[in-house]
Amino acid sequence: MRAHRGKTALLLLLGLLFTAGCSGGTPAGSPASRDATTAATSPAAKPSPADDRAAAFRKWGIPLLPPPPAPPAVKPIRTGDGKIPxxxxxxxxxxxxxxxxxxxxxxxxxxxxxxxxxxxxxxxxxxxxxxxxxxxxxxxxxxxxxxxxxxxxxxxxxxxxxxxxxxxxxxxxxxxxxxxxxxxxxxxxxxxxxxxxxxxxxxxxxxxxxxxxxxxxxxxxxxxxxxxxxxxxxxxxxxxxxxxxxxxxxxxxxxxxxxxxxxxxxxxxxxxxxxxxxx
Ligand SMILES: [Zn+2]
Structure with a gap:
C-alpha cells in the first residue's frame, strides 16, 4: 500500500505539472512548456492505463479508487486443512x-x-x-x-x-x-x-x-x-x-x-x- 501511495502521489504530481504547463504556469518557450506541448499533440502519445482508469471513474461519476494492492504472498485465510472456515x-x-x-x-x-x-x-x-x-x-x-x-x-x-x-x-x-x-x-x-x-x-x-x-x-x-x-x-x-x-x-x-x-x-x-x- 505504501509503494502504491507513492505511485499515486507521483501521478498526482505529474498531473499537476502537466496542468500547469497547459495553463501557462510555465513561461512560454521554456523547455518544460515545449515538452508538455509535444506530449499533448504527438500522435504517438497514448493515454496511460492510469489515465484510462481515471476517465472511466469520471464517466460513471465515481471518485477514483486506487487499483488493488499486490496480493499477499501467503493468503491470510488458511484453508485446506480439512476444516471449512x-x-x-x-x-x-x-x-x-x-x-x-x-x-x-x-x-x-x-x-x-x-x-x-x-x-x-x-x-x-x-x-x-x-x-x-x-x-x-x-x-x-x-x-x-x-x-x-x-x-x-x-x-x-x-x-x-x-x-x-x-x-x-x-x-x-x-x-x-x-x-x-x-x-x-x-x-x-x-x-x-x-x-x-x-x-x-x-x-x-x-x-x-x-x-x-x-x-x-x-x-x-x-x-x-x-x-x-x-x-x-x-x-x-x-x-x-x-x-x-x-x-x-x-x-x-x-x-x-x-x-x-x-x-x-x-x-x-x-x-x-x-x-x-x-x-
Ligand atoms: Zn442470496
Missing part, C-alpha cells in the same frame, strides 16, 4: 474491502458496461434457479477476471434442511457451475448467511470448496448497512450486494446502486481487492 472479513491492515454480488436476478447489460470500464474486482455468488434463464449474462463479467462461486441450487434456508438436502443444494450447484462456466467454484455462501454443522459437512463433501463466505456490510439502495455501531468500513471487510434492478430497488438501477456503494467506499478512503487472493 466461515469468513466475514479478512485479517489485513490495508484499507481494502471486498465486493460480492449475490443471486443473479438482475441481468442489466449496463452493469456489464460499467464493470468493463471500471475494472474493479468482485466475486459473484450465483443460484441456479435465478440464473438459469440466462447463464450467458455472467460470462463477460467472468471474462473480466471475476469469479463465479456457489450459492446453492434454489436458495433455501439451509439450517432447516437435512444433510442430504444440503448436499443436493450445494454439490449439484457445484457441478452445474463447473459445467456452465468451466471452473469449479472454491467458495460457498449460504443463503441468508444461515448455516449449521451439516452445512459445513455438505460443503466439505462436494469437493473443491474451501471456505464459506459471509459479510460485514450489506448494500441497500442508496446506503450501506453496517453491522458495527461505528458505521464504518474496517480493513478486510466483505460487502454483500445483489444483482438487483428496478423491481427490487424501488425503481433504481443496478448501476446507480453500485455507484452509490463505490462512492461510500471511496469517501472512507478504501479501495477494493480480489477476495480469492486472500482466501
Amino acid at each position: 466461515a469468513v466475514s472479513d479478512i485479517p489485513t491492515t490495508q484499507k481494502i474491502v471486498f465486493l460480492t454480488f449475490d443471486d443473479g436476478a438482475e441481468k442489466d447489460p449496463k452493469f456489464v458496461a460499467m464493470m468493463r470500464d471500471l475494472k474493479i474486482p468482485f466475486t459473484m455468488f450465483l443460484t441456479d434457479d435465478i440464473i438459469k434463464n440466462d447463464y450467458g449474462f455472467f460470462r463477460p463479467l467472468q471474462a473480466l477476471g471475476n469469479s463465479i462461486q456457489n450459492h446453492t441450487l434454489s436458495h433455501p434456508d439451509l439450517h432447516t434442511k437435512s444433510l442430504a438436502q444440503q448436499k443436493h443444494e450445494i454439490c449439484t450447484q457445484q457441478t452445474k457451475l463447473t459445467q456452465e462456466y468451466g471452473t469449479a467454484p472454491g467458495l460457498f455462501r449460504p443463503p441468508y448467511g444461515n448455516y449449521n454443522d451439516a452445512t459445513r459437512a455438505a460443503v466439505k463433501s462436494c469437493g473443491g470448496l474451501r471456505a464459506m463466505i459471509l459479510w460485514r456490510e450489506s448494500m441497500q439502495i442508496k446506503k450501506v448497512q453496517f453491522q458495527r455501531p461505528d458505521k464504518k468500513f474496517h480493513p478486510g471487510d466483505i460487502i454483500l450486494a445483489h444483482f438487483r434492478g428496478p423491481s427490487q430497488l424501488k425503481g433504481e438501477t443496478m448501476t446507480v446502486m453500485t455507484a452509490n456503494l463505490l462512492r461510500q467506499i471511496a469517501s472512507q478512503g478504501f479501495t477494493l481487492a480480489r477476495l480469492e487472493d486472500y482466501v
